[in-house]
Amino acid sequence: MKTIPSLSASTICFYGAGSMAEAIVRGLLHKQVASADQIVMLNRSNRERLDYLAQTYQVQTASEADAKQVYLRDASIIVLAMKPKDAGEALAGLGPLLREGQLIVSLIAGLSISTIQALLGSPVAVARTMPNTSCSIGQGATGISFSPETTEEQRAQVLSMFEAVGMVSVIPEDQMEILTGVSGSGPAYVYYLMEAMIEAGIEGGLTPEQSRDLTVQTVLGAALMMSETGEAPTKLRADITSPNGSTQAAIGVLEAGSFQQNVKAAVHRAAERSKEMGEAVKQALL
Ligand SMILES: NC(=O)C1=CN([C@@H]2O[C@H](COP(=O)(O)OP(=O)(O)OC[C@H]3O[C@@H](n4cnc5c(N)ncnc54)[C@H](OP(=O)(O)O)[C@@H]3O)[C@@H](O)[C@H]2O)C=CC1
Ligand SMILES: O=C(O)[C@@H]1CCC=N1
Numbered sequence: 001m002k003t004i005p006s007l008s009a010s011t012i013c014f015y016g017a018g019s020m021a022e023a024i025v026r027g028l029l030h031k032q033v034a035s036a037d038q039i040v041m042l043n044r045s046n047r048e049r050l051d052y053l054a055q056t057y058q059v060q061t062a063s064e065a066d067a068k069q070v071y072l073r074d075a076s077i078i079v080l081a082m083k084p085k086d087a088g089e090a091l092a093g094l095g096p097l098l099r100e101g102q103l104i105v106s107l108i109a110g111l112s113i114s115t116i117q118a119l120l121g122s123p124v125a126v127a128r129t130m131p132n133t134s135c136s137i138g139q140g141a142t143g144i145s146f147s148p149e150t151t152e153e154q155r156a157q158v159l160s161m162f163e164a165v166g167m168v169s170v171i172p173e174d175q176m177e178i179l180t181g182v183s184g185s186g187p188a189y190v191y192y193l194m195e196a197m198i199e200a201g202i203e204g205g206l207t208p209e210q211s212r213d214l215t216v217q218t219v220l221g222a223a224l225m226m227s228e229t230g231e232a233p234t235k236l237r238a239d240i241t242s243p244n245g246s247t248q249a250a251i252g253v254l255e256a257g258s259f260q261q262n263v264k265a266a267v268h269r270a271a272e273r274s275k276e277m278g279e280a281v282k283q284a285l286l
Contacts, residue, residue, distance in 0.1 A: 010038060010077050012028075012040070014041045015094070016042070016081030016082035017042060024140075025059060026057065027138050027164065027165030031164045034161075044086070045063055072097050073097050076101075077103045077161075078094070078102060084277040087119070087281050091116065095121035103157065104127070105129060106129065108278075109278070110281075111277075111278045112282075113128050123149055127145070127147070127154070129143065130179055130184045131165070132183055132185075132187050135162075135165035138165055142167070144158060144168060144170050145171060146170070177271040178267070180271060190219065
């Protein structure tokens, strides 16, 4: 097992055991940067979900209050992985349990470092992150902002965690919302596009399997073309678009529907919504 030294001695406690926590755990185990016995996953009440996680990943799990408190006190890294609406209550309960030297890693959309520290009741070390679900196969894109209280070692630990499951951008905290709109929610826009491409293929007579496989390879190939050639998407699109050809006809339809303006508006709306969710937690609980 190729352990990354800065994580090898840490216990990582996921406070929230939903889809994002699972994506990161699966990625960490898949890339062998943490072992199952270093990982604990806690939730509020869904025992069936914890049984699935324990069986699938051999991690430790708990939903009972006493056991959760012990795991949270013992962990070197606590990953906040509940929905924004559940964060206020969970963080208020977590604050009194914290010990010196623990690191909080938040995945929660919109929740600022200052709000997290206020809810916890002390200026603890916080890494605010925005990953995406592709972390589960080591292809995530994660934005990270660190609070001034984080040590160099803690920053290295967080980088190790997220670099193990994809690419990482360390950004100023005021860019976290727009990053959420681009890469946190971004996979959903791509899937939405793919749903439509697959449906259209089926409408035209392809089998569902053919249409899915062709769409998947098309998106994968296009992403890899950008990544490997370093070319601008405008240039790569121009290479496909023969004058008066089929692609030009298709782009004309997309333009008529204001495709690019709509995608940009969607990214900005996601950013705005992320801020709104954080503000709602702040207003309700501070
Ligand atoms: N999904 C995504 O693509 C991304 C999500 N995020 C962020 O990750 C966070 C989690 O999202 P996601 O995984 O989709 O959410 P899910 O709804 O899938 O999971 C939420 C988890 O939090 C648990 N939980 C809620 N309240 C408490 C509590 N008081 N104590 C312990 N556990 C609690 C739930 O437990 P139970 O089921 O028992 O109620 C559940 O396990 C969100 O803040 C989101 O903004 C960030 C980037 C991408
Ligand atoms: O939809 C959400 O609120 C979360 C944040 C980014 C992706 N999913």
